[in-house]
Amino acid sequence: MTQKDLIDTVAVTTNDVACDGTGASGGHPRVWLHIDPATRDVVCPYCSRRFVLDAGVTAAAVQH
Helix, strand or coil, X not given: CCHHHHCCEEEECCCEEEECCCCCCCCCXXXXXXXXXXXXXXXXXXXXXXXXXXXXXCCCCXXX
C-alpha cells in the first residue's frame, strides 16, 4: 500500500468544495478549495483529504 492509498479520497460533482476535516483527522478550520481543471483534483492543505471530480462532470476554469 502506498502513501497515496492512505489519503482519504472523496468523489465530488462540483468544482468548489469545502473541507473542515471531519472524520478521522479530528477537524480543522473550514476552507474552500477549487478543483484544478487540468488535474481534476485538489488536496486539502490541512488534512490532506483529496477531492476528485467525478468522471461524468466537466471541470470548469475559475471564473472571476
